[in-house]
Amino acid sequence: MRKSLDHILLTPDEMGAADAASAESGIPSFGLMERAGQAVAASALRHFPGARRFVVLCGPGNNGGDGYVAARALAQAGASVAIYHLADPQKLKGDAKLARELSGLPSQPLQDYHPANGDVVIDALFGAGLARAVPEPVVDVIHKVREAKIPVLAVDLPSGLCGRRGIPLGAAFEANCTVTFMTRKPGHLLLPGRVRCGEVEVFDIGIPARIIDTVAGKTRENSPVLWRNLLPASGPDTHKYRRGHLTVFSGPASRTGAARLSAAAGLKTGAGLVTVASPSDAMEINAASLTAVMLHQIDTVEDLETWLRTAKLAAFVLGPGFGVGGRARQFVLALRDRPLVLDADGITSFRDDPSELFDAFADGNTHLALTPHEGEFSRLFPDLAADENLSKVEKAVKAAERAHAAIVYKGADTVIAAPDGRAYIDTNGPPSLATAGSGDVLAGMIGALFAQGMPAFDAAAAAVYFHGEAAKRVGRSMTAEDLADHAGVWPDP
Structure with missing residues (x-):
């Protein structure tokens, strides 16, 4: 061939x-x-x-x-x-x-x-x-x-x-x-x-x-051939801020593990700094479990806005374990001009009015990545999910155009789509990825590549591919913690 x-x-x-x-x-x-x-x-x-x-x-x-x-x-x-x-x-x-x-x-x-x-x-x-x-x-x-x-x-x-x-x-x-x-x-x-x-x-x-x-x-099989020239490269003058500062938002005290998985994966995937933004009730449990990953207290949207004005932050992950509701929507809208990976609870928080999310990120270059599984996709795009005449690729492309976002339509046949019609079908993910927390790891990996300057669609495609490669290295008995540990061990693309 x-x-x-x-x-x-x-x-x-x-x-x-x-x-x-x-x-x-x-x-x-x-x-x-x-x-x-x-x-x-x-x-x-x-x-x-x-x-x-x-x-x-x-x-x-x-x-x-x-x-x-x-x-x-x-x-x-x-x-x-x-x-x-x-x-x-x-x-x-x-x-x-x-x-x-x-x-x-x-x-x-x-x-x-x-x-x-x-x-x-x-x-x-x-x-x-x-x-x-x-x-x-x-x-x-x-x-x-x-x-x-x-x-x-x-x-x-x-x-x-x-x-x-x-x-x-x-x-x-x-x-x-x-x-x-x-x-x-x-x-x-x-x-x-x-x-x-x-x-x-x-x-x-x-x-x-x-x-x-x-x-x-514009449909392809996902492969390093398609995006390897955009992968972050380190030179002799590289320092941690040049590799990007990734922020992952934590949920309350009873739901902190997902954010820490995302943060650990983000650090392994090359972000120069990673901070878990935690509510006050979860600060103690997060502090006891973090070392290289930093911690910052954020309770209200006002706290977030103040931090955004004073800190050098490159990209954000919101959703894993965060909780569904108005606070999530407020945080997302405060980040409307920033590179954001929205996953899990963050996606579901907009189920009653998806256009509020789409309108917020409609301007400028694509800087939103959405990572829905089947159920979450149907919450944001119910008409597309119900259209049996559309393929998964066609649904993802239409969703990306509507949301002005990179879409990672997850599953055993994950499809990554861009608003311009590009779509990659990923085939390298093993069955062991069907384990609790693997999606949190993926969100952190996308966020880390985003923070290092990769465009949203390419960052998503590369992270999905490396996510599958990491799972294959770990093997059948993999847990999400194992997956996060291997997130940065990339094969030569």
């Missing part, structure tokens, strides 16, 4: 535009189909050398054409091949029709397929472009294959998955592996699509990179 395309994700519509532009440039479309089908056959032989029979399920479009090419290549390699078609193959058109004719192989109706021991299914029914629920004959075959535990190799995307949203459209195959072409699609990375695709192989069928670059939108 050409390295420049590695992290690009094309929607099905964008991939269709790439195919069309390629044909307009004079590249024969059947040549692309031939290379695609040959790649599928090679992958099938490599992954399933012990298959007794390759069962190729061919749909009525170009995905089916890829299947007919693969069937011919497998037969020429000496494999046993059976083809089953959906709809009348005599009605095939264009490249798919030519691919079937060149195969010279008979086919049977899809509903006649009965799984047998030793079968491997090559799913070439629909691919990534499907936008409607799969028809009943396909649902029946999906169920048969699943019950018989037959291995599946999917062409482009397991049939039944939406290539844009990564969700099943009624029913979908669960593939052991998937062969796609030129770039992956959002549906390969978003859940549950990521699980249903198995191992994804990307094969270059010859569409010029310039065409891919032209049709590509």
Whole structure:
């Protein structure tokens, strides 16, 4: 795969535009189909050398054409091949029709397929472009294959998955592996699509990179390639204030742990100074638990405003353990001109009037990062959360534009979005991140990069990636304290 395309994700519509532009440039479309089908056959032989029979399920479009090419290549390699078609193959058109004719192989109706021991299914029914629920004959075959535990190799995307949203459209195959072409699609990375695709192989069928670059939108897989040039760099004249002063707001005495986790992660992630801003009732417990992290008493918004006038503070984290209500809203509005990471209780405090938050941070460069999980996202953006036609990427992008903020839409398929339409899907976070406090650590990491001068979106993307890498280093038995300890141990990006 050409390295420049590695992290690009094309929607099905964008991939269709790439195919069309390629044909307009004079590249024969059947040549692309031939290379695609040959790649599928090679992958099938490599992954399933012990298959007794390759069962190729061919749909009525170009995905089916890829299947007919693969069937011919497998037969020429000496494999046993059976083809089953959906709809009348005599009605095939264009490249798919030519691919079937060149195969010279008979086919049977899809509903006649009965799984047998030793079968491997090559799913070439629909691919990534499907936008409607799969028809009943396909649902029946999906169920048969699943019950018989037959291995599946999917062409482009397991049939039944939406290539844009990564969700099943009624029913979908669960593939052991998937062969796609030129770039992956959002549906390969978003859940549950990521699980249903198995191992994804990307094969270059010859569409010029310039065409891919032209049709590509702003969605990428999160990777250091995208933001490493913006990471903080230290020189011989670096001092602690040049590395930024991060402030994390503490909750009351009974809820101080989350802020200390954020603060510890912020210090590990490179902030030159970190201060926990604590209410008076929590000063004693915070003081007993902090060493390198400093402590400052803040009870009222007037206390905060006075401190802002006198201290050199670079960025802020508000929300972890803070408490929901008017005090949180007052503090946030006092910080409207400052770089702020708003998490947890800070987000929920604006559920009754999200526009109050959005309006406060609407001016100037983006200096607000919001880190909602699913429930918190629905509190700030109820209409977007309820829109089933939108993908997680599209929801995050619309939310970022509305809030004039970097959005970290958390989950096992975290999406980071910017108001200008950029969106990164993160894939490196292990299941061990599903532990209490991991979100508090992430907020502190974002805040630290923010404090060191990274733009909001890039700081969020980098912190999400390093958060996942830290969790992988700690291992399965990880706690949030372990995660915070490893927050600054970065791999070479």
